[in-house]
Amino acid sequence: MAGIKALVGLSFSGAIGLTFLMLGCALDYYEVYWPMFVLLFYAISPIPYFIAKRVNDDTESSSNACLELAYFFTTGIVVSAFGFPLIxxxxxxxxxxxxxxxxxxxxxxxxxxxxxxxVFGRGDDFSWEQW
Amino acid sequence: MSGFLDSVRCSECIDWSEKRNTIASVAAGVLFFTGWWIIIDAAVKYPQTENLNHSYHACGVIATVAFLMINAVSNGQVRGDSYSEGCLGQTGARVWLFIGFMMAFGSLIASMWILFGGYVVNGTADVYPGIAVFFQNAFIFFGGLVFKFGRTEDLWQ
Known part of the structure; x- marks a missing residue:
């Protein structure tokens, strides 16, 4: 049941964020749709983590070079999403x-x-493989 | 007298030593990609080759290659206490790391050279491209250092 509440809350905040993005693009005062390309950054930001997670499944060692490389690339995607509208x-x-x-x-x-x-990443009751 | 912040234990609720590698990776990512976005900014602001000579981009590319070279070998391989020898052994790892660090320092020094020799001494009106090249290389360099030395490889020991 907690999962449902968290899901509703997260989808609410996601809708808020997309509203901000659409306001930045679509208001009559702005009316330029180039910032929509940050949607690409949103879409690809979790992908390095998924790849690293699938490549090595052992979680007992806390030093995990593959996972850290994934964090590095994810950070890069996030930084790019901030750099793009600034440029x-x-x-x-x-x-x-x-x-x-x-x-x-x-x-x-x-x-x-x-x-x-x-919320959902570490719980065993909700894994991505079930989908 | 009891304050309302007495029950807050900042150092206990988050175990920083477990998160050290993650934090170092994120910090290195921020530094590295901020560096690249700085030079992208300079490149779109000054597209003419008189303002920002296109060959100056080679500096950042060398720094990026050096970043990859430095982080491709683990500290254990250089010390010789890793389980596998790798394809070149300990000596090969040392030579590889030496060349990588030489390229990293070289690109940092070259970016300073570009800043002063290409912009400051010439009395160019717009110094910003030179500063951008310098900051790009500095950010990439320090990102590489953080990614290499900020992470520990033997947390479980």
Whole structure:
């Protein structure tokens, strides 16, 4: 039952984040849709973790070079999601206000993804293989 | 008198030593990719080769190759106490790491050279591309150091 509550909360915050992103793109004052490409970063950010998790399944050793490489790449994707709208704003493709909205959406959505892993990642009752 | 923060134990609720490798990896990722985004910023702001010579990008590429080389061998292989010899053995690991660190230091020094020789001394109006090249290489260099030495390989011992 706790899983349902967490799922509802996480989907709510994900919707909030996507709303920020859409506001940054679609308001009449901004009306430039280039920041939508951060959706790609959202989509690929968990992939290194999944790959590393599948490659080595032993979790007893706390030093795990493969998993740390995955954290490194995930961090890179997150940093890229923040750098992309900043660069767009710096070359004046989008306005700074739109950039701020996209950054706020980034924060909310990445916290949502992190929350997903914290809530569902380690529990045995909910594994990704069941899907 | 009892304060309302008395029951907060910051050092106990999170075990930092278990998380050390994760934190080091994330910090290295932040440094490395921030460095690359800095040079992307400079490249889109100054697309002309008079402002930012395109050959200056080679510096960051060398730094990235050095990053990969440094982190491709583990500390255990250099000390010789790993289980397997690897393809080149301990000497090979040492030579490989030596070349990697030489490329890392070399790219850092070269970026300083670019900053001062290409921008500051010439009296160029826009020094920002030189600063971006320097910061890119500094971030990549320190990211490599954090990823190499921030992580421990023998937490279970």
């Amino acid at each position: 767009l704003a710096r070359v004046e493709v989008i306005k700074w206000g739109a950039c701020g909205l996209v950054l706020a959406g980034n924060v909310v959505i990445f916290l949502t993804i992190l929350g997903f892993f914290l």
